[in-house]
Amino acid sequence: MPALSISPGQALKLWHKVSVNLVKDEARDLTTRQTAILLIVYLEAPPHTVRHLAERLGVTKPVITRALDTMGRMKLLSRYRDPDDRRNVLIRRTVEGSQYLERLADLISAEAEEVT
């Protein structure tokens, strides 16, 4: 698979279409930080702990805890204690989270087709 080639102008058009679409259609309104956390958990290699996520994003741990609270309520991901080191909290994917990202992926992909 060759690398994607997107000009800055096309990039902005794509972001424009997707952003407007997200605002119009999506009930859930995630912050940029929440979106980043979600995508890390779903696309990067586990394990995912609060500390790892905080370091990965350059934010403090309470930021991660709060985002996990919110997205946990939304069922986009879940937490459980690491049985091997019970200080750790491991973050797990959920069916709803997968579906959410699947819809996001399809939306971006579809909007890209409209960008000239």
Add this chain to the structure above:
Amino acid sequence: MPALSISPGQALKLWHKVSVNLVKDEARDLTTRQTAILLIVYLEAPPHTVRHLAERLGVTKPVITRALDTMGRMKLLSRYRDPDDRRNVLIRRTVEGSQYLERLADLISAEAEEVT
């Protein structure tokens, strides 16, 4: 210019990289709504009024007023009264807003090159 062709998998990888990058590097933290408003003002044909933006995004007018307050403080755009109909507020681009979107465009474009 042919249409962009991005698979859903590539789309997610792209969103992932850009989101993480925005969280790590960007001092400003715009909501999805704010981003959408900014991109509409910069990419769609004027005139841009509060009412138009609210209709375009399917949100109420106070949402737009508040977003304009915030982004006005950030200097990403500015407001002025329509001289022809002084009930209207027209939204204007700023140098800072252009630069912000230029950086965003470059970031997306650059990250796309990394997506296989």
Add this chain to the structure above:
DNA sequence: GGAGTTAGTTACGCTAACGAAATAAAAGAC
């Protein structure tokens, strides 16, 4: 097994956003 370290959460005070309703100002109708 006690001292120190690490991981995550909670508490605190604050800022910003929300929806709904009320308000202010300007334009249009007649």
Add this chain to the structure above:
DNA sequence: GTCTTTTATTTCGTTAGCGTAACTAACTCC
């Protein structure tokens, strides 16, 4: 010139996010 409509903002009460600091629980190390 008043009445109505339109446009945008402000207000109200609520919710969610922020950073800093304090805290709890679990592990490590001698």
